[in-house]
Amino acid sequence: MKKSFNRRKFIKNASLGSMAALLGAEIVYALPEGYTPLALQQNQDPGKLFGKHKEMRVLNDLPWNIEAQAHLLDDSVTPAAKMFIRNNGLIPEEIDPESWTLTIKGESVTQEKTYSLETLKSQFPMHTYQLVLECGGNGRSEYYPPAKGNQWTIGAVSCASWTGIRLRDVLRDVGVNEDAVYIGYYGADTHLSRDPDKNPISRGIPLNKAMEDQTLLAFAMNGEDIPVAHGYPLRLIASGFPASASGKWIHTLSIRNKIHDGEKMAPPSYSVPCEPVEPGTEVPNEAMCIIENMPVKSLITYPKSGALIGAGQPLSIRGHAWAGAKKVQTVDYSIDFGATWKSCSLQEPVNPFAWQRFEATISFPEKGYYEVWAKATDSDGISQPMLTPGWNPKGYLNNACHRIAIKIS
């Protein structure tokens, strides 16, 4: 891509203020010379661009960040149309699966090796799992003081069916030295500034997470090629961790002898205070810890909030609950703001890291306004809070109970 560095220097060297004064105008000039608008991204309708459902909410279109609403997530297996998009950079412009390669390198690789997609698909056994991916910042919009970034409400979560090979199998094929502790990924997305020397994001996972059965290098989602917005042709899937660990458009993995130091790996990114802090506290980076497993959480996916029903009419509710690397033990609901709780029926997960379906039928005692609150509890007995949990500078890990409004008349 052609870059207009000379012009940029010109602008930088001349102080903007003094130039503006000289010209008697408020603005100095934009000089985006030689840029190539992406055919893919010129169309502003995420329905046409990405095949997204019309009720998906666009938080940001440069870069694209789109979330679902609770009632859109009712399917047991999330279809692509209802899956959130979280991008830090720009979606790669040209992807050729024929020439795509994955290189495994790093300080702790026994021997650097490059695979074609075809080799990966044919050389290693394929596995399919239903896996929750949830953005670390899902729920950020509820924190006060507000944290900067995309203001996710509740819809940055999905549970699709992912097909691929185990990362562990590939790591064993290249050989991992004894001092290895972390796997870092590199994807083909472009930094917003278009600076080719900058990565939008390059995160990763500890070695023990990389060795798990369900940690995949995925080629397919819901039985089809992964949609481009979700990482075609190769995506790392590390369910249970913030979804930023599940890197998209992967072309390189680095086996590290220390915690990976790629973009968005270091605090404050995807980190929370190691010890709880008062809301609004300035927390130094060295007092922040990298988020690993996501906390227990649930969503009521049916009915959609705002249902008007007749007196004496029972209401069936259902939804999903998940708990990072753990299992969900119980889900309860309350129609009196937590004064009393009743249990929901809860299904087993189809595999580890899949969300679990819960259901209940509710009778309301009298007419009026109600909120149905759902609360999941994990296998360690830890429940979702009804209030927003501990404040943290970047607004991560809000797993507060979901609730819907119901009126009985």
Next chain:
Amino acid sequence: MQHLPTNLRLLMGAGLLILVLIGIGVYFQTEQLETDTIPKDGEIRNAEAPLQVDGIESQVENGIHEPTGFIAGEGLSLVIAHCTACHSAKLVTQNRADREGWEKIIRWMQRTQNLWDLGEQEAAILDYLSENYAPVQTGRRRPLTNIDWYELKE
């Protein structure tokens, strides 16, 4: 030039000045042809410097600058010029911070995201952001609002 009458010298001086001004005009006219307006939603730009902004007054309806969704106010053109060169206006409008908070965000973008020096315009940008996108105290859990009521048939 001493041998020329004063009037003529003045005339030549004025002529020269006009030529220079025309030159500057042509130069920046050419620049303008190469510059761009506000990116459409989802449109990607090679962002290395602020955008040129013209005629935004006519695009304001009910206090909102329609193409970007920004609140109309003092400093709007600066914010469009500097912020939307690189990312969507939505990244600004969905966030809330006080002046110090917005300044921190700008410093972070300058330190890590290739944002340029905003020079003397920074103060006006911070005024705009802290006035129009200030934090709203929400408590520990806000009530459900904007409920879209509908008859549920089972």
